[in-house]
Amino acid sequence: MVRIGKTRISIRKSLIYLFFGIGSFVLGLIVLPLEKLFIRSNDKFRETGRRSVTLSHRLIVRMCMLLGLLRFEGPIPDFSDTGGKIIAPNHPSLLDVVILFSLIPGANCIVRGGLLHTVVGSIVRVLYIANNEDIDELKRACADSLAKNETLIIFPEGTRTKQGMPVTIKRGFACVSLFADAPVVPLYIGGNDKEGLRKQDPFWQINDAGCYSYSFTRGEELYPSMFEGKNDREKSIKMTEFLEKMYRRNVN
Numbered sequence: 001m002v003r004i005g006k007t008r009i010s011i012r013k014s015l016i017y018l019f020f021g022i023g024s025f026v027l028g029l030i031v032l033p034l035e036k037l038f039i040r041s042n043d044k045f046r047e048t049g050r051r052s053v054t055l056s057h058r059l060i061v062r063m064c065m066l067l068g069l070l071r072f073e074g075p076i077p078d079f080s081d082t083g084g085k086i087i088a089p090n091h092p093s094l095l096d097v098v099i100l101f102s103l104i105p106g107a108n109c110i111v112r113g114g115l116l117h118t119v120v121g122s123i124v125r126v127l128y129i130a131n132n133e134d135i136d137e138l139k140r141a142c143a144d145s146l147a148k149n150e151t152l153i154i155f156p157e158g159t160r161t162k163q164g165m166p167v168t169i170k171r172g173f174a175c176v177s178l179f180a181d182a183p184v185v186p187l188y189i190g191g192n193d194k195e196g197l198r199k200q201d202p203f204w205q206i207n208d209a210g211c212y213s214y215s216f217t218r219g220e221e222l223y224p225s226m227f228e229g230k231n232d233r234e235k236s237i238k239m240t241e242f243l244e245k246m247y248r249r250n251v252n
Contacts, residue, residue: 012069023059032126046127057101058102060102073213077216079104082151085146085221086154086184087104088186089188090167091157092191092197093198095214096155097111108150108151109129109153110130110142129145138176146182154173156172161199183222184222186218186221190217217250
């Protein structure tokens with residue numbers, strides 16, 4: 001770690017970004033096209049492709065740990081029973097998606113539509129659900145994924161938590177839960193300061209510790225039947241408020 005004025009610059013972290021970029025090109029332009037060439041079934045291709053993403057993300061996480069950039073605090077929750085369920089994590093850092101994909105083999109995810117126009121766009125377009133679709137189409141795509149017993153990750157904040165601001169939850173995850181009649185698994189991601197991984201932070205910057213620690217707290221599952229209301233809108237509001245209060249209580 002190098003300090004220039006008050007800014008901490010991590011060469012190791014910059015190398016990880018470079019590795020991730022190269023890996024995304026290889027995965028999107030070589031590995032996935034080859035898998036598509038030999039696998040005719042779309043469902044089988046998505047399953048195989050997501051498993052490939054899981055393996056690549058595990059490699060990134062392992063490299064981060066070997067370089068001393070990442071460590072896990074406490075036990076990692078068991079995700080083997082999350083098929084057909086929505087995992088709704090808070091979103092404190094850029095590594096959240098990478099870590100969760102590495103821990104949950106073959107997970108599906110609602111991702112930011114803007115990612116379709118990035119280096120990982122070819123991967124996102126084929127394997128995951130972009131949030132720029134029509135809301136009804138989005139809910140149907142999510143319900144179809146859950147009906148196939150896939151684990152669906154939805155970040156209910158919609159974007160990374162803003163520095164110094166409380167967790168603010170949007171209703172999208174609750175709308176999908178009610179539409180698909182699927183349980184929600186709250187997952188609180190904690191740990192130390194995520195400086196350098198927060199929204200709008202320079203990619204080379206790093207926190208004072210020179211390492212990012214992550215802890216995971218899996219909450220009790222939420223079911224649509226737990227929330228009363230005259231209609232789905234009222235129920236989704238109550239579910240959203242419940243999860244938001246839960247996450248605000250967990251703030252480190």
